[in-house]
Amino acid sequence: MRSARIFTIALACATLAVAQPALTAEQRRLNLESFEFIWSTIRDQYWDPTFGGVNWTAVRDEFRPRIERAATMPETRSLMGQMLGRLGKSHFAIIPADVYGDLDSHDDAGGTGTAGIDVRVLAGRAIVTSVEENSPASAQGVRPGWEVLSIDGTVLAPRIQKVAELYRNSTMREVYLARSALAKLAGDEGSVARVQFRDGSGRGVTKEIERVRPRGSLAKFGYLPPSYVWITSRRIEGDIGYIAFNLFLDPARLMPAFGGAVHSCTGCAGMIIDLRGNPGGLGIMAMGMAGWFIDKPDQRLGTMYTRQAPVKFIVNPRPPVYSGALAILVDGSSASTSEVFAGGMKDLGRARIFGTRTAGAALPSAIDRLPNGDALQHAMADYISEGGRTLEGMGVVPDVEVKLTREALLAGHDPVLDAAIEWIHARK
Amino acid sequence: MHLRHRLTPAVFLAGLLCSSGGVRAEEPLPKADEILDKFVEVTGGKAAYEKVHNEKSTGTFEFVGKGVKGSMTLYRAEPNKMYMRVDLENIGAIEDGTDGETAWMLSALQGPHIKEGEERALSLRQATLREPLLWRKMYKSAETAGIENVDGAACYKVVLTPNEGKPQTQYYDKKNNLLVKMTVTLVSQMGEIPSETVFSDYKEQNGILSAHKTRSKALGQEFEITIGQIDYNIDMPKDRFDLPNEIKALAKK
Numbered sequence: 001m002r003s004a005r006i007f008t009i010a011l012a013c014a015t016l017a018v019a020q021p022a023l024t025a026e027q028r029r030l031n032l033e034s035f036e037f038i039w040s041t042i043r044d045q046y047w048d049p050t051f052g053g054v055n056w057t058a059v060r061d062e063f064r065p066r067i068e069r070a071a072t073m074p075e076t077r078s079l080m081g082q083m084l085g086r087l088g089k090s091h092f093a094i095i096p097a098d099v100y101g102d103l104d105s106h107d108d109a110g111g112t113g114t115a116g117i118d119v120r121v122l123a124g125r126a127i128v129t130s131v132e133e134n135s136p137a138s139a140q141g142v143r144p145g146w147e148v149l150s151i152d153g154t155v156l157a158p159r160i161q162k163v164a165e166l167y168r169n170s171t172m173r174e175v176y177l178a179r180s181a182l183a184k185l186a187g188d189e190g191s192v193a194r195v196q197f198r199d200g201s202g203r204g205v206t207k208e209i210e211r212v213r214p215r216g217s218l219a220k221f222g223y224l225p226p227s228y229v230w231i232t233s234r235r236i237e238g239d240i241g242y243i244a245f246n247l248f249l250d251p252a253r254l255m256p257a258f259g260g261a262v263h264s265c266t267g268c269a270g271m272i273i274d275l276r277g278n279p280g281g282l283g284i285m286a287m288g289m290a291g292w293f294i295d296k297p298d299q300r301l302g303t304m305y306t307r308q309a310p311v312k313f314i315v316n317p318r319p320p321v322y323s324g325a326l327a328i329l330v331d332g333s334s335a336s337t338s339e340v341f342a343g344g345m346k347d348l349g350r351a352r353i354f355g356t357r358t359a360g361a362a363l364p365s366a367i368d369r370l371p372n373g374d375a376l377q378h379a380m381a382d383y384i385s386e387g388g389r390t391l392e393g394m395g396v397v398p399d400v401e402v403k404l405t406r407e408a409l410l411a412g413h414d415p416v417l418d419a420a421i422e423w424i425h426a427r428k
Numbered sequence: 429m430h431l432r433h434r435l436t437p438a439v440f441l442a443g444l445l446c447s448s449g450g451v452r453a454e455e456p457l458p459k460a461d462e463i464l465d466k467f468v469e470v471t472g473g474k475a476a477y478e479k480v481h482n483e484k485s486t487g488t489f490e491f492v493g494k495g496v497k498g499s500m501t502l503y504r505a506e507p508n509k510m511y512m513r514v515d516l517e518n519i520g521a522i523e524d525g526t527d528g529e530t531a532w533m534l535s536a537l538q539g540p541h542i543k544e545g546e547e548r549a550l551s552l553r554q555a556t557l558r559e560p561l562l563w564r565k566m567y568k569s570a571e572t573a574g575i576e577n578v579d580g581a582a583c584y585k586v587v588l589t590p591n592e593g594k595p596q597t598q599y600y601d602k603k604n605n606l607l608v609k610m611t612v613t614l615v616s617q618m619g620e621i622p623s624e625t626v627f628s629d630y631k632e633q634n635g636i637l638s639a640h641k642t643r644s645k646a647l648g649q650e651f652e653i654t655i656g657q658i659d660y661n662i663d664m665p666k667d668r669f670d671l672p673n674e675i676k677a678l679a680k681k
Contacts (some may be wrong), residue, residue, distance in 0.1 A: 220518055222495035252520040255536050284537050291539040298617075308647050314617045316539040319677050380648075 022071055027372065031076045034370035035067045038080060038094075041368065046087070047305050047381045054086050077374065091365050091379040091392055112228065113189035113211030118277060119148055120331070120404065121177035124164070126156050127406050128197075136210045145410030146205075147198040151184040159184075171360030171395045174332025175279075187211045200410045219250030221282070229254060233261035236272070236417075240424055241265035244274035248281030248337040255288055262292040262322050270325035270424030272417070276355060280336025283313070283364075289341060291318035293326055293350055301344025302385040304364075313340065325427050326351040327420035330396060331404075335359035340383065343396040347387030353398040354420045360395035460570035460586045466605045468560045472636040477561050480636070480660045481506050487655040489514050492643070500653060509669040510555035525669065526555050532675045540674040546615040549592040566590060575602070578609045579626075594620075606630055607639070614646065621646050634660045 023031070039060045042051075063083045070076040077094045084092040116135025117128050126148040131138050148156060163180045167173040185193055189211055197205045216230030231245035231254055243261050245254060265271060271293075283304070290301060294315045301313040328342045328351045339362045345351035363379035370376055385391055400423070402416045468474055482505035489500045498516035503509075511525040520536030531543040531551035543551055553559065553566055563570065569589045576585050576599065583599040590596075596612035607627055614621045623646035627639035640655040671679070 222491070250518065251537050252518055255520065282537075288535075288537045288539055306647055309621045310619050311621070311647065312618050314538075316541045316617075317678070318539040318674075 023073065023076070027073070028068070030372040031067060031070070031073075032064075034372040034374065034376075035064060035080060035083075037368070037370055038083070038376050039063075041376065041378060042084075042087070042092075045307065045378065045380050047307050047379075049307060052088060059083055059086055073372075076372075089379065089382075089392070091361070091363050091377060093377045094370075095367070095375040095377060097373040097375070111186055111188035111191070111211070112214060113187050113191060114214045115185045115193050115195070115209045115211055117142060117185070119178060119181045119185070120174070120333070121160055121164075121181065122404055122406055124160065125406070126160060126181040127404075127409065129404060129409060132215060136212055137207070140207045140209055142197065142207060142209070143200065143410070144412075145200055145406050145408075147406065148181055148185075149196040149198055149204070151181070151193055151195050153194070154184055156181055156184070171332070171357065171393055172335075174356070175335060175359045175361070178277075178333050185211075189213050216246065217250065217253060219247075219253070221249055231257045231261075233257075233264075235265070235268075236421060239267075239269040240421060241268045241271040242274065243271070244276075246278060248278070248283075248285040248341075251282060251285055251288075255285065258289055259292055259318065263320065266320060266322060268322075268324060269428055270327065270420075271322060272327045272329065272420050272424075273351075274329040274417070275334045275338040275342060276329050276331040276416070277333045278335075278338040279333065279359075280338050280340075280361075283337050283340055286337045286341035286344070287313050287315055288318075290315040290345060290350075291321075293322055293345070294348065295319070295321040295323065299348055300386055301340055301348070302383055302391075305382040305384070306380070313344065315344075325424045327423060328353050329416050329420060330355040330358050330398060331416075332356055332359055332395075334396075335361040339391050339396050340385070343385040343387075343389075343391050346396060346399065347385050347389075352400065352420075352423060353396060354400045354402055354423075355398050355416045356401060356403055357397050358391075358395040360391060360393045362391035457572045457574070458584065460572045460588075461564075463572060463584050463586055463600050463605065464560070464563055464570060467600060467607060470605045471560070471630075471638065472632075474561060476635040477558050480557065480634075482662060482664050483557070483658060483660050484662050484664075485655050485658045487640075487653055487657075489516070490652050490654075492650040492652055494649070503664065503668055504555060504557050505664055505669065506557045508552050508555040508557065510551070511669055523672065524551070526551050527669045527671060528552070528555070530671055530675070530679065531555075532671065534672055534674055540672070540678045541617060542675060542678055543617075546593045547617065549590065550615055553590060553593075563588070573597070581608065583608060606637075629654075633658045636660075 043056055063079055066079050067076060070079055077096060080094045116132040116137040118130045119126050120129050128142060128144050128146045128148065130144055131142050150156060159180045160177060163176050164173065167176050187193060191211050193209045193211055195207050195209055197207065199205045214228035216228040218226050219229040220226045227247055227249060229247050229250040233241065233243045236242050241261065243258060286301060295317045297317055299315045301315060303313065304311045328345060330338065330342050330353060334342065335358065339358045342353055342358065346353050362383045364381050365377055365379040367375050367377045383391055400419055402419045404415060408415045468477065485502045487500050488497065490497045496516060498514055500514045502512045508528050509526060514522045522535040524533045531548040533541045533543065556562060556566065559566065567588045567590050571587050573585045573587045575582055578599050582602045584602060586598045586600065587595050588598065593615065594613045596610060598607055599609040600606065601608050609624065609626050611624045614623050623644055625642050625644040627642055629639060629641035630637050631640050638658065643650060643652045
């Protein structure tokens with residue numbers, strides 16, 4: 001899933017290039033091969049066989065001679081991007097080989113070990129938004145609101161600036177900004193991250209934090225890389241249920257745990273589902289979870305349009321259904337199935353959404369490496385939420401926009417959660 | 429008996445229809461009822477089918493190329509009772525069944541669902557134990573539409589129109605009259621999904637020849653069912669086809 005979420009940008013940097021070397025004969029051959037791959041992939045897999053009225057064969061006839069004449073890689077990429085642009089849809093992009101490498105964080109430490117902190121980029125700075133209990137970071141005294149200045153000698157500010165520029169017009173900006181910091185924090189279990197912070201009083205603090213196994217259980221699904229999945233639930237202020245989980249995966253364990261948490265709180269004044277930072281997973285789980293909150297049959301979260309047929313994301317009521325106030329918390333790192341769930345529940349009028357706009361990355365998409373070393377990102381289906389809006393490139397806009405701030409975090413507050421609690425109390 | 433009965437939209441969330449090259453029919457085409465009756469004959473004969481009152485099949489289920497696998501158990505009893513359970517690794521159970529009246533689906537992922545209309549009608553057809561003998565009651569028409577190649581074999585193309593629901597197209601090998609392919613629109617609560625299923629690995633068990641492997645395509649996904657064992661006329665638990673509690677609770681609402 002991680003690899004399936006790189007967004008449209010790359011053309012921007014392609015056009016910034018100057019004094020590019022001329023293409024060799026071999027590069028020209030590979031570029032033509034790549035062009036044919038792109039064109040035929042769209043022909044065979046684009047969900048709308050009419051291509052939205054675009055004559056796709058004519059597009060090939062127009063662009064192939066231009067690709068043949070292109071003198072540089074940036075020019076070639078620009079032409080390929082223009083061809084994809086004829087579809088008029090987001091989530092189609094040519095990703096230059098060097099940019100793909102940066103975003104896929106192959107140059108970073110990698111590994112599954114975690115320092116136990118979560119980070120978002122707030123007002124251009126990498127800020128710790130949460131610290132896991134009993135984690136090495138917690139033991140070292142790291143606190144929410146601290147700014148991360150550098151990790152293992154890499155200063156984050158230029159990295160953040162570069163990614164912010166690349167994604168300046170994308171709803172996925174927040175996702176990649178957070179990743180630019182989090183990728184450096186990850187590493188092999190047992191290794192140590194040397195992290196320089198600015199603490200609450202503005203002083204520089206350096207901590208050596210051991211990376212440990214992430215919380216949760218290692219879940220496998222098909223050939224996807226195994227991922228650690230966790231779910232937590234608790235009561236807040238006595239009569240509000242709170243559920244958070246990091247991925248829509250491991251359904252055999254997650255679905256019963258989620259359902260159990262809902263059923264244990266049937267008399268609660270409200271329920272809060274925290275999807276902040278949740279990048280999604282299996283779309284079908286969104287339908288299943290919605291069933292614990294919707295008692296009317298034949299409701300749907302939205303519709304996915306594939307080449308073969310439209311697929312309705314139907315909700316099956318799962319009695320006893322929780323009928324109290326429901327708040328869903330989201331942020332710019334809530335993507336894919338998180339958006340399907342939050343967007344659909346909002347459209348059905350069943351939940352109130354708090355936080356910031358989601359990533360706008362709801363489509364199932366794939367990234368294929370091209371013969372010339374670049375990559376093609378392409379969506380394989382369209383998804384329209386029940387309210388009639390596309391989520392792709394737009395995201396779910398919260399009913400109540402609440403932003404995290406360093407000041408609030410330092411003061412021990414979570415303004416998004418606080419807003420949801422306040423709304424639930426106001427409804428009593 | 430025949431795997432065509434074992435396909436269900438409950439686990440069939442995923443179809444590309446492979447085109448098969450047309451072959452001009454220069455010979456007189458046999459009538460559909462001759463083809464369908466001959467199928468009964470070549471797979472064991474009417475008497476063999478009539479001896480069967482219930483069955484249990486076990487096998488494996490796999491989403492091809494996805495690394496998602498599981499086990500499958502299917503029970504059926506006359507006239508049209510069915511219970512199927514697929515246990516997918518790391519996903520959980522998907523159950524599908526009917527007591528002959530109420531058709532339902534229950535999954536750990538999606539919860540309980542009671543089928544209605546065309547979706548219910550499709551389930552009841554799939555549950556009919558002696559469907560090869562009873563097709564005249566279940567379909568309002570059957571027509572031979574031509575001859576087409578399926579994987580290099582010339583096949584009779586038969587279009588069956590059910591009393592309720594959409595037509596399905598079956599392909600019978602001219603040489604041995606075995607069913608080798610079927611295309612049908614799977615009607616489910618998630619939509620109407622075109623699908624194609626290819627039947628192979630015919631084996632005889634208890635005097636009846638049946639396909640032990642099916643490969644189905646829908647919504648760009650492919651899955652394969654491999655049957656390991658079929659037992660007929662077992663000591664069927666009395667409550668095997670009772671509605672699960674979740675379905676009963678839903679029915680009460």
